[in-house]
Amino acid sequence: MGPLKKPPPVRRIVVDEEPTIVEPPKRNGTTEAAKSGASGLLSAPRKREGKRGKVRERMRTDALGVAYAGKPAVKAVSLTVNQGEVLGLIGPSGCGKTTLLRSLNRLVDQTPTASRSGSILIDDQDVDLLDVTELRRQVGMVFQQPNPFPMSVFDNVAYGIRERGSRRPSRAALRPAVEEALDRAGLLEEVKDNLSHPALRLSGGQQQRLCIARSLAVNPEVLLLDEPCSALDPRSTSLIEELIMSLRSEIAIVIVTHNLQQAYRVADRVAFMYLGDLVEYGDADQVFGAPKAKRTREYVSGGFG
């Protein structure tokens, strides 16, 4: 053949076309069918081996709805966030995962056009009745982009602890708390000799772990992770996943991810969001292995999204 081949045929993309999924062969009931549907996932190594430990409810949303300028982004979502478990929020882009996450610490309040219905409870208390500062100290958040503040490593972690006002704790008084937070985030070994270096000189993965340490420093009950690994390399991703595993017994963790494999690796419980609806919510094994809803089955088998 010569160097020039005939170009491949143009494949038209039809917007709003129903995803076509090859129906898995039904031989031995649903589990078998689901297994072949998500076989790639189920053969992936899991990090959450074995015991789940004691599970305790920390947060609950009840018919939570969020709308931006009247346009609903999250519709009547009811779910629980448990300590001892990792809750994975999966679903295509723009389907309300991040909005749901941001409403848990009332960060959606920052958006002027956002409105919220339904209720969110933390330890059986309505978050609207709590002082927003208090709520956000109990519900930490880590963002997609590593975003340490332009100050030293130490000051980044101490930032959350330092109270506003006249009585500012000294550096020495803060040191144990800062080191503990860095240790929990698995960063202490790497930075203990240069705590006063600018945080922005750390690598991306270290910066993200610093952001986690920053959130852990205020001892939150719930930690929200908004695609924490999407800007990181595989090794840093792996480190952060290990970290999530080690933290889940003490803290309730909610992680938004576009990466189904990641959700499968780390999540104990999975909520699948589609166009603002909570389509499926259940045990990770069940959602990935034997999804009830057709949409979920299509999504976890890679049919769309």
Add this chain to the structure above:
Amino acid sequence: MSTHATGGGRAAALRRRLQPPRLPRPRLPRRDRGVLKKEEIVPWSLGDKIGLAAAWFCGLLLCAIAGAIVIYMLVRGLQYLSVQALFQHPVILSTTQSTGTAGGYLDPIEGTLILTALGTLIALPIGVGTAVWLSEYGRPAWLARAVESGVEIVAGTPTIVLAIFGLLVFTQGAFGFLSFTAEGGAVFGRSFFIAGIMMSLIAIPLIVGATREALQSIPAHVREASYALGKDKISTIRRVLLPASRKGIATGTTLGMGRIAGDTAIVVLLLGATPIEPQGDIPVLRVLQGTGSTLTSYVYNNSPAGEGNAPQKAYAAAFVLLILVIVMNFVVDLVSRRRSDPWAR
């Protein structure tokens, strides 16, 4: 080896079909070769060549002009500059003196430094505050638009207009404490204070612009990260946003300082363009309440256009002014030196 004759007749036929014969260029490199041979590089069109040449020319021309200014002022300045003149007070000119040699320019140097510092000190908090309000609050929207227009109008006002306006305002009785009041109750309206206040109006728009740009370049998620730690807006601004926009603030300040040091109109109208003549008896205030001059007014007065007509001194003073501004820019740059954009990826 010919660049065309591989692949056999079928491929060549296909290529002819895929490539419209009327457009022989750009002749793309073939996949299997990877490296462009010299004759395969498509030459630039004439328009692009002219554009490139023009860009080069303009850049080099500006460099040459800047170099010419510095070198010319260096030669003329050093020619007439004497070290002792830097530390001598100027002599009030009179027709009987040989003006070319008498007196130094200590007062104008001091005046420039005092006025620049004063103007910057006034402009910095106002400018940064305005920028923070515009960028972080900015509600109601109509007020923000009004503030923006106000800043733009101040930025666009010629300094001579600012000066005459300042004279109008500060000769009012209520502002007597800023300059000095003559025996009849008339307020003189010329002092370092008054000149500094009006000078700050030159610097404020520059500081507002640069600070605002720096604040707006900070990603929203950085603010949210601070809120997510339970911090309110004020602490976020103070502890995160302002430190992050330090570089922008410094840039605006440098620009403002350069403009203040370089302005003549306000000095002539509102500072008196005299040697430093303190008023009253309170140690530091008496200087600020009194009149003085800067290097710009000194250059003007001694230039052939001014009353002094001592161009040698004008050259030397202009050279000192140039050096002073360059040093000031350098110092501010040094103070604010950080990695240019912490969030650049």
